[in-house]
Amino acid sequence: MLRQRRESRGMSLRQMARLLHYSPGWISRVENGRAIPTDDLARACDELLAMDGKLIALARADRGGAVDLLRPAQLPPGASAFVGRQELLRELDGLLADANRRESVLTIALDGPAGVGKSTVALRWAYDIAERFPGGVLFTDLQGNSPAGRPLEAADVLEQFLTAFGLPAAAVPADEAERAAVFRSIAVRRPILLILDNAAGSRHVEPLLVGARGCVALVTSRRRLTGLAVKAGAHRLTVRPMDQRESVDLLRAVAGPERVAAEPTATAVLARRCAHLPLAMRIAAERLATFPHRSIADAVAELDDRKHRLNVLTDIDDPHLAVRAALASSYRELDVEAARTFRFLGLFPGATLSAAAAAALVDRPLGHTRRLLEVLVAVHLLEETGPDRYRRHDLLRDYAAERAAEEESPTACQEAVRRLIGWYVHTARDWSPPHEPGSTRRNGVPQRRVPGGQ
Ligand SMILES: Nc1ncnc2c1ncn2[C@@H]1O[C@H](COP(=O)(O)OP(=O)(O)OP(=O)(O)O)[C@@H](O)[C@H]1O
Ligand SMILES: [Mg+2]
Numbered sequence: 001m002l003r004q005r006r007e008s009r010g011m012s013l014r015q016m017a018r019l020l021h022y023s024p025g026w027i028s029r030v031e032n033g034r035a036i037p038t039d040d041l042a043r044a045c046d047e048l049l050a051m052d053g054k055l056i057a058l059a060r061a062d063r064g065g066a067v068d069l070l071r072p073a074q075l076p077p078g079a080s081a082f083v084g085r086q087e088l089l090r091e092l093d094g095l096l097a098d099a100n101r102r103e104s105v106l107t108i109a110l111d112g113p114a115g116v117g118k119s120t121v122a123l124r125w126a127y128d129i130a131e132r133f134p135g136g137v138l139f140t141d142l143q144g145n146s147p148a149g150r151p152l153e154a155a156d157v158l159e160q161f162l163t164a165f166g167l168p169a170a171a172v173p174a175d176e177a178e179r180a181a182v183f184r185s186i187a188v189r190r191p192i193l194l195i196l197d198n199a200a201g202s203r204h205v206e207p208l209l210v211g212a213r214g215c216v217a218l219v220t221s222r223r224r225l226t227g228l229a230v231k232a233g234a235h236r237l238t239v240r241p242m243d244q245r246e247s248v249d250l251l252r253a254v255a256g257p258e259r260v261a262a263e264p265t266a267t268a269v270l271a272r273r274c275a276h277l278p279l280a281m282r283i284a285a286e287r288l289a290t291f292p293h294r295s296i297a298d299a300v301a302e303l304d305d306r307k308h309r310l311n312v313l314t315d316i317d318d319p320h321l322a323v324r325a326a327l328a329s330s331y332r333e334l335d336v337e338a339a340r341t342f343r344f345l346g347l348f349p350g351a352t353l354s355a356a357a358a359a360a361l362v363d364r365p366l367g368h369t370r371r372l373l374e375v376l377v378a379v380h381l382l383e384e385t386g387p388d389r390y391r392r393h394d395l396l397r398d399y400a401a402e403r404a405a406e407e408e409s410p411t412a413c414q415e416a417v418r419r420l421i422g423w424y425v426h427t428a429r430d431w432s433p434p435h436e437p438g439s440t441r442r443n444g445v446p447q448r449r450v451p452g453g454q
Helices: 002-008 013-020 024-031 039-048 054-063 086-101 118-132 154-164 176-187 202-208 226-232 244-255 257-262 264-273 278-290 296-304 306-312 323-331 336-345 355-362 366-378 394-407 410-430
Strands: 106-111 137-141 193-199 216-221 235-238 383-386 389-391 440-442 445-447
Touching: 002 024, 002 176, 013 024, 013 039, 039 054, 054 176, 086 106, 086 118, 086 216, 086 235, 106 118, 106 226, 118 137, 118 193, 118 216, 137 154, 154 176, 154 202, 176 202, 193 202, 202 216, 202 226, 226 235, 244 257, 244 264, 244 278, 257 264, 257 296, 264 278, 264 296, 278 296, 278 323, 296 306, 306 323, 306 394, 323 394, 336 355, 336 366, 336 394, 355 366, 355 410, 366 383
Parallel strands: 106 216, 106 235, 137 193, 193 216
Antiparallel strands: 383 389, 440 445
8 A cells, every 4th residue: 555655646665765764675665565664654654645544554453553453254154954065175175285285375266057056165165164264254245146237346345354354444545456455465464265256257356366375265156267267376166066966965955854755756856857956956945845745746747847947946935046037147147149149049959069050040150159159158058068069957948948939039939940950951961060161051051062063
């Protein structure tokens, strides 16, 4: 903060040192956080740079003097009945052990589809390790996927963090960069654990990261935070839907062990109908718990109707707690072309498709379609399962079909399906993908040009 203010005033280190009657070396050490200034020096700097007492308060905070820094413990309550995720928790433990050995800072980015359990596993791990951080634990829900579409501003989050340390309002600078500087200077003294939940993207969290050794930042996002991996060396881990055993454990924990034991086959089917997505399974299981006279087979039957499935997977008490609402907030973030692609993929009847089949559906050149699919993969609205293989879980497909029915005309949908069938007929004939360079189209169906032919 001292350095930023000095530089913004166009004052060199030497000039300031001369005016304050201190050596430039000492001022430099203070600026770099390697020395804590006395009250007299802090006051002199504050007056010289017209900081209204902020530097004095900061210097005191640094010494744990008049302003005793608090040890924040901001973790909200985690999910009741947490199940599974042991492998992921072990991976997180491994990364922490590694960072401790190397005495370095650790930044982890957890990504994954909506409702897959990113925030839940982040909180669980944070509770497990919270005690190891003498500086305390900070948590914020950045609301990167809030229905209101208003992610929190970094400057506001920093203000909230600084006050959580007990910094008086007067010591909180007005500007984001200065707030970040004070935050980092606090973190450098005592390692902190920082949970940045539901980030909109890498740039959303960059101003909040600390580089001090011993500090750990855990970020969750629906978006793959590749930018954070490149810029801040973050370790990226992806949270996937649960496996069959974890899914049954979750249903058992919420709906009750007796019911699950009485209907093991129906329970397995229920997990599949929920695409093994914790949010969907949780809602389905809470429904069972609310209606104790219904059987699990009844719950499965309710979900058999694809058109009705997303209506069922909505919490009775809180309509925002719904699979459709979660997917909608991801969908709304897409640009026009990617959103159109997502909708048309809803018309594809199977689970897995190739880029060429997608190109036929969306009626775009193959290379362009690949890029659109990459956009969907980056926000977990589609999964890349192998070279040129893409898959989405059933609930995503249902939601995409819903969007297509609502936002595309029946003719546009029929045309898309006709192109897809045309493409199938064509590939079955000679295995030539559509839209490859040199291909031509006739009657909306991609036609292969025979090399050297007409
Ligand atoms: N391991 C788990 N054990 C029990 N319940 C879980 C587990 N993981 C997730 N859930 C439940 O699933 C629901 C969704 O989880 P969560 O909010 O963590 O998902 P998310 O991936 O963070 O979603 P979003 O993308 O919307 O932020 C929550 O109600 C949570 O309680
Ligand atoms: Mg979350």
